[in-house]
Amino acid sequence: MFERMAELAIRRYRLVLIVAVLAVALMGVVGAGAFDKLKGGGFDDPASPSTRATKVIDEKFGGETNLVLLVRSPDGRIDTAASKESGRALVADLKKEKRLSNVVSYWETNSPDLRSKDGREAMVLAHVRGDATEQRENAREILDTYSGTYKGTLTVQAGGGAAVGADLSKQVVDDLILAEAIAIPLTLVLLLFVFGSVVAALLPLAIALIAVMGSFAQLFLLGSVTDVADTATNLTTALGLGLGIDYALLMVSRFREQLAAGVNVDDAVRRTVHTAGRTVAFSAATVAAALAALLVFPQYFLRSFGFAGVGVVAIAALSTLFVMPALLKVLGHRVNSGRLPWTKSQRSDAQEPLWGRLARTVMRRPALTALPVLAVLLFAASPLLNITFGTPDERVLPKDAESRQVSKVLRETFGGSEDSALRIAIDQSVDAAPLASYAGRLSALKGVKRVETSMGIYTEGQSAATGPANSALGRPDAQQISVVSSLTPKSDAAQSLVEQVRSVTPPPGTHPLVGGTDAVLVDAKDSIADRLPLAVTLVVLTTFLLLFLFTGSIVQPLRALLLNLVSLGATLGVMTWIFQDGNLSSSLGFTAQPMEVSMTVLMFCIAFGLSMDYEVFVTSRIKELHDHGADNETAVVNGLGHTGRIVSAAACLLAVSFFAFGTAKLSFMQMFGLGSGLAVLLDAIAVRGVLVPAAMRLLGHTAWYAPGFLRRLHMRYGLSEGGPEPTSAPVPVPVPAAPTHTKDSTRV
Structure with a gap:
């Protein structure tokens, strides 16, 4: 071929x-036309209870709240006659928007939960129609129309899931343009230096x-x-x-x-x-x-x-x-x-003298040189012992993003936000008495501030004396229940509340589906945890098979897998120390939060693949020399001498492409860029430069071992790097260098 x-x-x-x-x-x-085809979101499992709950609410109730307009009055009070008149006019305009449904406001309901504690701000809740992509575009158009000053009397800011999604999609493009503007010129300069x-x-x-x-x-x-x-x-x-x-x-x-x-x-x-x-x-x-x-x-x-x-x-x-x-x-x-x-x-x-000398030094004293490197990598991996996981929310955006500012105000000045409430969907008819009993049990859970149903509002295990029933939450063939808590969204307590809500005995014959931001997080973690063993198994098996076909050894793939896991652990540990524990947050300009679960899995797969990329670069030259008759030490020293400069240059160039995303304003893109770049450099320098020659020296001839039947299999189906030699200039077999030499001149 x-x-x-x-x-x-x-x-x-x-x-x-x-x-x-x-x-x-x-x-x-x-x-x-690629950007027009791409969608926002995608972090949810379509088969999870939270996603199914969202689907029921969309189909039966016109969608759950995903847009929150925070409205302020210039005179400092939201209940003045002028503010009420402007607020009702704003709501009337919003209800005319075909892109919105379920518009609810403080001025219509007089609900104290839709007014800030100091009376200076009020909320307008709505659902932006469409799928993730349509919601993103619709929300952007709504924000362009209504954000800012409304008719000179009210100040309007937008938050909620749809507004966050719109800000995210815009920031992705801005981050990409900036990263490319940095990476391409730097790459050209490095290439000129290398060549x-x-x-x-x-x-x-x-x-x-x-x-x-x-x-x-x-x-x-x-x-x-x-x-x-x-x-x-x-x-x-x-x-x-x-x-x-x-x-x-x-x-x-x-x-x-x-x-x-x-x-x-x-x-x-x-x-x-x-x-x-x-x-x-x-x-x-x-x-x-x-x-x-x-x-x-x-x-x-x-x-x-x-x-x-x-x-x-x-x-x-x-x-x-x-x-x-x-x-x-x-x-x-x-x-x-x-x-x-x-x-x-x-x-x-x-050959690059530095890499040849380094390889020879390591192979003379493999334990002395490798153990300190292993110790540093294992220490770097230690933050993984306390790793926690989350899903993206408004905190991944810059602090000056409007949707993030609104979310902060909602948490600080309102007594629990409808936007972060748990949404329970029951896709069948429910009698009034069982529904009331179920709502009462839910409201008695620790951390629950109120439970809203079509039958009324429930607090502390019983029907509240005040607060009108919301008939829009009930249909003859379905019911929606809103569980509003005082807990910090996505905290351990909020996730525990999801499990408690799901464990409450439902009305007889019903199967409630629990949704909302905290339920989405719980389901995302469960979904990824369920499939992660399969993904890791596939990566390990396919990598092992490919490296066996390439090397003809069963020891080389095992050695490569173990060393790559060490460097990957160090990379993920450093990212945890930075992005979860908050170290360097002031320098990089992000807010510390749990590791984004999907991005962590993504970074693992990418870093693993790129580690194997350099594994093949180095092993291919070592094997070529070994196949030409060089002993193990000579093959490793000369192989790294020939490839060390290429691998280090390639790693620097690839790291530049990834590190450029460290300038991103989205924190999970910062983590992806910095983590992937760090993984590449750790692998090229620590693993290829030190751990590989040390392992090859300790393994000796067993580094190329394979059982007889596998050797025969490799001879028949395997592929090696060495191809037909050109007849015009045969390549001599390398001669082992004397241990005292500091520069190896062997050619391949």
């Missing part, structure tokens, strides 16, 4: 490049451009057939840019190495595809396998990252395997053109 790829690039390079240009143009046209040649530095950016354009095109296509979260643009852009550069960097480096060894251009292309091309293919397979595990989760936030992530990895790999060889064929020795004046004159294939 790789031989045919090489010959295609050599013999039909013009055709390949023409097709590539046309494909990029087509992807650009298609991808331009020392303008032409060579531009080649990885060409592949990255194809990957990014392809990612937006596939988002458009995916969004046309299934739900795709709008935040998927951030992942696909970072992955497309980073992996495109990583894979192209490996190919260009190997090609320049072959040219420096005296191989002609055609044979250099063949050898590059046979070796680096195989590495790219296996690397892409391992990353795709890790991301594909996200497809087992029912939340389309995670599934969309699975679809989009696998797609962008495939695009980056295919463009590297087909387009890059054609570019190298066209350029030939001109790949080194545009050499920068500060670049030292050196051979392109020279």
